[in-house]
Amino acid sequence: MTLPSLLKRALADLWNDLGTHMLTTVVIFLSALIFSFFSLIYFNLQNFVEHFGTELGLVIYLNKATPQDRIPALYQKLAGLEGVQAVVYISPDAAFKRLASYLKDEKDVLKGVDPKFLPPSFELRINRAVFHLDRLKRLAEKINRWPEVTKVQYGQEWLNKLKRFSVLLRAVVLISGLLLVLSSAFVVSNTIKLTVYAREQEMEILRLVGATNGFIQGPFLIEAFFQGLLGSGLALAFLYAGYRYVETLMGASCLLKGVNISFLPWTFIGIILFGSIFLCVSGTALAMRRFLRL
Template sequence: MRGYGPIFYLLEAYRGLRSNSLVNALALGTICMAMLIVGFSLLVFLNLTTAVRAMGDRLEMSVFLKDGLSPSDRDLLLTRLKSESGVRKAALVTKDQALTQLIRDMKGQEKLFQSLGENPLPDSYELTIDPAYAGDGKMEGIAKRIAGFFGVEDVSYGKQGAEMLGKLLRLVTYGGMFLAVLLGVSVVFIISNSVRLALYSRGQEIELMQWIGATRWFVTAPFLVEGILITTLGASLAVGILAGLFHALPGDAMLFLSGPGGFQFLPTGVIVLMIGGCGLLGLAGGLVSVNKFLD
């Protein structure tokens, strides 16, 4: 059996796109707009995630020790703290180190410490907590457990900050997923409609091709390629516009938007996924319409 290769189907698709240029231009514009929203959301999502991660890396808990603990008691406590789930790192801060840090933090008010006499600060272990434990009261659970360990005087952490961080991370993740699904369905809908219009406008030709021995693949393939071409082109345009806008942002605005993790454009992998994913949605939209039309 003879047949044609991908270049033939690409050329046929190009011819089809040109013959329905108005409908396809509208579809291209709509997809570009939808992908601009997706791209913008991804930009916000990824930068926010980076920021949240950076903040999460600073998710800390102070475990204050009772006075007079022997070195072996401290070692035992350190072992227990490190084996606690959610604890990434534990480092000892002696009372002298704590005082030095405090004096450094309160620069210009050193006189306050001159009349202090004996150092009132306790020794402590500074724990770094896994960001996954930021919400749902998990930090509180860890704090309560550690407070019951032998040799622990008190446990302190930024309770509200940790809970807030957890909520923000969830909102960004689930909100982003919802938006992606919504826009993905919209892209399938747009493509299936534009392919359907193309099918109806070329219905006579399709019917004739079937009469003269065209296989289903021969009839279908150009429309599927059209769907893929429109969507990948739309997504590429959207990425281009987004990149243009991003690089046109004034330095001050960029500084304002920068979080703890900086403000970065979409990574190459994400761009490739965005364009490829959009192409797959185009293929799905094309398949929906072509199968409906031919059946």
């Protein structure tokens, strides 16, 4: 018994019972597609939260009465904090100019206003590698306790909302994944049982003429391997095509031009492929166990 002969028998069997084998492949395809679709959304939302939080950084407003000679010391203190990538000092004058540029045609409303009415501030950019929402929160609370600081902002409401949403989405992905695995395991094991039962007589005859368990089981396991690989592979290819289409649409949209999306990580792709193959192969092995008892 050689691998090419097993492959040949497996392919012949696949061809002879194409309908039933297609049914298993379609079930695997749909399950893998739904699961990987939700996972793709989850991964991109995670990326977005991380990106968004880092982009926001921290804005530290100082007391207007803070002496000018304290600024370099505060700058050094902030730059020395763990996770801080860059510190920019915004003087009241610079803040006033920025406000005027935001207002554009409406900047006349600032006429007669004291250019130093805005408080001095620092803008902190956080290192993406060490970024974590809880850590950012702790950092903000620490800085807020400094006597010169009146307020620290880091878009906490947005980030908290996004974080809550991503936790919810993760739960949806995990629960839907679990339900999909259970339902597809049920459907796949039953369609496999149908295939196995349909060939019960063939297996009985093979056993009578002295076929080993490997000879009987081999083609079935190879068929299951191909079904799992084909079903999940097609689902991932389908999802990738959809992803590329959405990416093109986003590139063309002015509103979403800056938003980057990414495809599933390679490890996750591997898990989906391996999981689908494992489901089919183990389902077949279990369904055949009864027939291999001598």
